[in-house]
Amino acid sequence: MIRISIDAMGGDHGPQTILPALAQVAERRGDVRFLIYGREEAIRPVLEKHPRIAAVSQVFHCDVMVKMDDKPSAALRHGRWKSSMWKAIEAVKTGEADACVSAGNTGALMAMSKFCLRTMANIERPAIACIWPTLRSESVVLDVGATIGADAQQLTDFAILGAAMARALFEIERPTVGLLNIGVEEVKGQEEVKDAGRMLKASNLASLDYIGFVEGDDIGKGTSDVVVTEGFAGNIALKTAEGTAKQMASYLRSAMSRTLMSRIGYVLAKGAFDFLREKMDPRRSNGGVFLGLNGIVVKSHGGTDAEGFAAAIEVAYDMVRNRLLDRIEADLDLFHAKYPQSAGLGPEDEAEDTDIGTDA
Amino acid sequence: MIRISIDAMGGDHGPQTILPALAQVAERRGDVRFLIYGREEAIRPVLEKHPRIAAVSQVFHCDVMVKMDDKPSAALRHGRWKSSMWKAIEAVKTGEADACVSAGNTGALMAMSKFCLRTMANIERPAIACIWPTLRSESVVLDVGATIGADAQQLTDFAILGAAMARALFEIERPTVGLLNIGVEEVKGQEEVKDAGRMLKASNLASLDYIGFVEGDDIGKGTSDVVVTEGFAGNIALKTAEGTAKQMASYLRSAMSRTLMSRIGYVLAKGAFDFLREKMDPRRSNGGVFLGLNGIVVKSHGGTDAEGFAAAIEVAYDMVRNRLLDRIEADLDLFHAKYPQSAGLGPEDEAEDTDIGTDA
Numbered sequence: 070m071i072r073i074s075i076d077a078m079g080g081d082h083g084p085q086t087i088l089p090a091l092a093q094v095a096e097r098r099g100d101v102r103f104l105i106y107g108r109e110e111a112i113r114p115v116l117e118k119h120p121r122i123a124a125v126s127q128v129f130h131c132d133v134m135v136k137m138d139d140k141p142s143a144a145l146r147h148g149r150w151k152s153s154m155w156k157a158i159e160a161v162k163t164g165e166a167d168a169c170v171s172a173g174n175t176g177a178l179m180a181m182s183k184f185c186l187r188t189m190a191n192i193e194r195p196a197i198a199c200i201w202p203t204l205r206s207e208s209v210v211l212d213v214g215a216t217i218g219a220d221a222q223q224l225t226d227f228a229i230l231g232a233a234m235a236r237a238l239f240e241i242e243r244p245t246v247g248l249l250n251i252g253v254e255e256v257k258g259q260e261e262v263k264d265a266g267r268m269l270k271a272s273n274l275a276s277l278d279y280i281g282f283v284e285g286d287d288i289g290k291g292t293s294d295v296v297v298t299e300g301f302a303g304n305i306a307l308k309t310a311e312g313t314a315k316q317m318a319s320y321l322r323s324a325m326s327r328t329l330m331s332r333i334g335y336v337l338a339k340g341a342f343d344f345l346r347e348k349m350d351p352r353r354s355n356g357g358v359f360l361g362l363n364g365i366v367v368k369s370h371g372g373t374d375a376e377g378f379a380a381a382i383e384v385a386y387d388m389v390r391n392r393l394l395d396r397i398e399a400d401l402d403l404f405h406a407k408y409p410q411s412a413g414l415g416p417e418d419e420a421e422d423t424d425i426g427t428d429a
Numbered sequence: 430m431i432r433i434s435i436d437a438m439g440g441d442h443g444p445q446t447i448l449p450a451l452a453q454v455a456e457r458r459g460d461v462r463f464l465i466y467g468r469e470e471a472i473r474p475v476l477e478k479h480p481r482i483a484a485v486s487q488v489f490h491c492d493v494m495v496k497m498d499d500k501p502s503a504a505l506r507h508g509r510w511k512s513s514m515w516k517a518i519e520a521v522k523t524g525e526a527d528a529c530v531s532a533g534n535t536g537a538l539m540a541m542s543k544f545c546l547r548t549m550a551n552i553e554r555p556a557i558a559c560i561w562p563t564l565r566s567e568s569v570v571l572d573v574g575a576t577i578g579a580d581a582q583q584l585t586d587f588a589i590l591g592a593a594m595a596r597a598l599f600e601i602e603r604p605t606v607g608l609l610n611i612g613v614e615e616v617k618g619q620e621e622v623k624d625a626g627r628m629l630k631a632s633n634l635a636s637l638d639y640i641g642f643v644e645g646d647d648i649g650k651g652t653s654d655v656v657v658t659e660g661f662a663g664n665i666a667l668k669t670a671e672g673t674a675k676q677m678a679s680y681l682r683s684a685m686s687r688t689l690m691s692r693i694g695y696v697l698a699k700g701a702f703d704f705l706r707e708k709m710d711p712r713r714s715n716g717g718v719f720l721g722l723n724g725i726v727v728k729s730h731g732g733t734d735a736e737g738f739a740a741a742i743e744v745a746y747d748m749v750r751n752r753l754l755d756r757i758e759a760d761l762d763l764f765h766a767k768y769p770q771s772a773g774l775g776p777e778d779e780a781e782d783t784d785i786g787t788d789a
Binding site for chain 2: 203204214217249251252259284285286287288289290298300301302304305306307308309310311312313314315316317318319320321324325327328330331333334335336337338339340341342344345348
């Protein structure tokens, strides 16, 4: 049985969108159970319409909810211990749930997840990983915005975390890993990327196959199963790709409606366009995974629909089923046995958490 | 009369591709003249086939050429004073040419351009700006890879340089400028982006309209006429967008050939697809512009064809005609009159140039 805790109040549309997603997942996965956190008066009416969900769920009433525009510090101040987001994360900590899914705001969800679950031993910073559709299949790209900047050790940790996720999700034995870099030779800076490359090469891990540097256009090609970068460049790459995909779709729409002939062509090729739309559907790859914490938390896009939220739940489900955390722990142990000097900085990390909790 | 110096030996295909581009430009621009640098024995046969070019060109023989895979330091060592790339740049310095265009390798072209032309007074570092097609029209994005990292002052300089280019190319009176950032609140780091934002806001320049932070997906939307970022993130954004566009095109091709019906639809809508292909044609926006130097240098994509190289020449032409350098100088003077503490670091900059020139 796989138990997923759900923050029913997150996202732009709340329980009306989130709960029907549970029905979709329950349909496909017989062994899934849900712990639903949120306002009972908003949840109950939806459950009454979906007896399928009620049969596999427990509802826990929470008065407080984190708003989509709450700053992380504000969310922690007024939402810690009691909000639906906190409670859903806490269920993972207490072992009542195997993973948590929320469509709430990213900053708040990360701050609460760090505060509640703490980073894993040997990991300094968590990362947000996304599933990136490629010409070959799909890749894991991280960090897409948990923190800005990363040193060589953190990039190496991201490589291990991302490879474990790729193994769990794509069921690849030894995923290929590339470090995102720019192709200009002899440019000063980014020493941390070069150092991370040297560390990955030298450690020659059984859990991943380090293939060297990759560039921005390699992501969409699917040159490696995992692409590692720090959060600023990763976030910009992700959003730029989203923007470009929308731009292409818009060009295509306006091209197809230009003339009578092209409109007829569109009707005839409608099956092809439906196929294309499905290929490009951002809901298919919905779900930012928080890696490096003592628990699995998946962030769904805030504006997604039931189908998109269901995809995020399935990501969480697959990672639990494929024992993501055990894999990560084993991989980290192996790596840090080779590099004992690079143990995680527990106390500093806690200090950072406290910062987020107390700053105005 | 506008005089463009051409490195005929740069690029993947050399004079056979580059010289026909000159004929195309000469056709469209009656007042253009070319100074062609390269191996005479490779250039003459092409000119004989294109009397149109010969009429508006002078050829200067150079024995040495910079290879596409030369490291910048190696290119400087064996190509300085004598290669076709160096000579073409030098023609701008001596005033024989108004701008230089090369399809040679980016690192070598930038190293030689810096060494020969030097950065402008008040500018610490040059940037590479590209023209990015957007849903609204086109934007200038910089830096896309001249250097990694940038402090607040350098980002502010990039804003001024990019805005001057947007005014020269798009003929907009007061271009809007956005600083590329990620949307996560309260994340540590990128203080330089926030500081640059404060400086741009406070300086309230007549030459640009600073609109605040933009994210990756704003580039394709065309939210601002100019998007400013440091070279690592900028290069990754550019290449990621190129990769995504290719990925979409590939999806579209395979979708349209899936069934007989879709193939018929494709034939009927062929005009629309041609329109789309033209919209997405990377040749249309070919030309990376080196900004911040005492002279205009435009880098064409190495693998482009004559049409693409012609587009890069037109970019150079437009910037000369619209007096890009005068605009930049005036804007910089205005800005640095307000911020006199932030004058450029001439000597340090020269030291860096020398580094490139002498390291092994």
